[in-house]
Amino acid sequence: MKPLLLLHGALGAENQFEPLLSLLPDTVPVHSLNLPGHGGAPFSDEAPFTMEAFADQLLQWLQEKNLGPVNVFGYSMGGYVTLEAARQQPQHFGQIFTLATKFAWSPAGAQHEIAKLQPDVVQAKVPQFAEVLRQRHAPQDWRELMRQTAHMMQQLGAQPLLTPETLAQVQVPVRVxxxxxxxxxxxxxxxxxxxxxxxxxxxxxxxxxHPLEQIHWPLLTQALTHYFAYA
Structure with missing residues (x-):
């Protein structure tokens, strides 16, 4: 049975998947990680805060863990990162399941998303969400994470990483x-x-x-276990 890797989205963290863990079969080896700046993981001093760097860091993590081919559930940004990593090194992956991954990036679309990522505005208008982010990413600064995420989205808008041409290079089975x-x-x-x-x-x-917190976990579990053939 291939291990299952859970990969979070932008402004997310691995602990968001806790409701899923108790619903998966006990026989499934489950792993997760926090990408740099997320869930308390430090920002990288060596790699930029980009999708390309995240894909490299995922591949490095897989090589270090030496798990063999893994199945991956990538939520939102996690799906984007996983598909790019699988495009580069398919030998590390069994099957990939993405949920709520945004594929259509353009300058206008990026600006629409960036408008939601203003730390001062979030703090003033949605203080409860700001507190959630503070706790989720401590000791890292959630404001800095939000600013870097906005910059990353701006880059994606200008030059998407996953295009029709690069998606066609992904040879790993995928359910979107x-x-x-x-x-x-x-x-x-x-x-x-x-x-x-x-x-x-x-x-x-x-x-x-879209929000992971509003997912109906039993429905998602059923979809994952069906696709990955976990008994």
């Missing part, structure tokens, strides 16, 4: 999933990614929004 009520990721961009990936499946989760 999106919630039918996701307000950040469209069904259209998810279908386009599915069509460009050579060995892909498509799944739409009903009554599902």
């Amino acid at each position: 999933a999106v919630g039918d009520r996701d307000q950040m990721v469209t069904l259209e961009e998810t279908v386009n990614a599915y069509r460009n990936l050579p060995t892909a499946q498509l799944q739409i989760l009903p009554n599902t929004k």
Whole structure:
């Protein structure tokens, strides 16, 4: 049975997957990690805060752990990072399941997302969310994480990493999933990614929004165990 790696999204952390752990079969070896700046992990002094660097860091982590091929559930940014890593070194991956991964990046689209990533505004208007981020990423500064995430999105808008051409190079089996009520990721961009990936499946989760905290965990567990054939 291949191990399962859980990879979080932007402004996320590995502890967000705790509700999922108790629902997965006990026989499944589950791993997770915090990308730099997330979940208390330090920012890298050697690598920039970019999708490319995150993919490199994921590959380095897999090499260090020596787990053999792993199955991956990548949520949002975690799915983007995983697909780029698998494009480069497919030997580390069994199957990949992405959920709520944004594939359509443009300058205008990036600016739309960046507008939501203003630490002072978040602190003033949504102090509860600011406190969640503070606790989630301590001792790192959630404000700095938000600023760097905004810069990364600006870079993606100018030069997307996953294009129809690069998606076509991903030889690992993938299931791309999106919630039918996701307000950040469209069904259209998810279908386009599915069509460009050579060995892909498509799944739409009903009554599902973008935030991981609002996921119906039993529904997601059923989808994962079905796709990865975990008994």
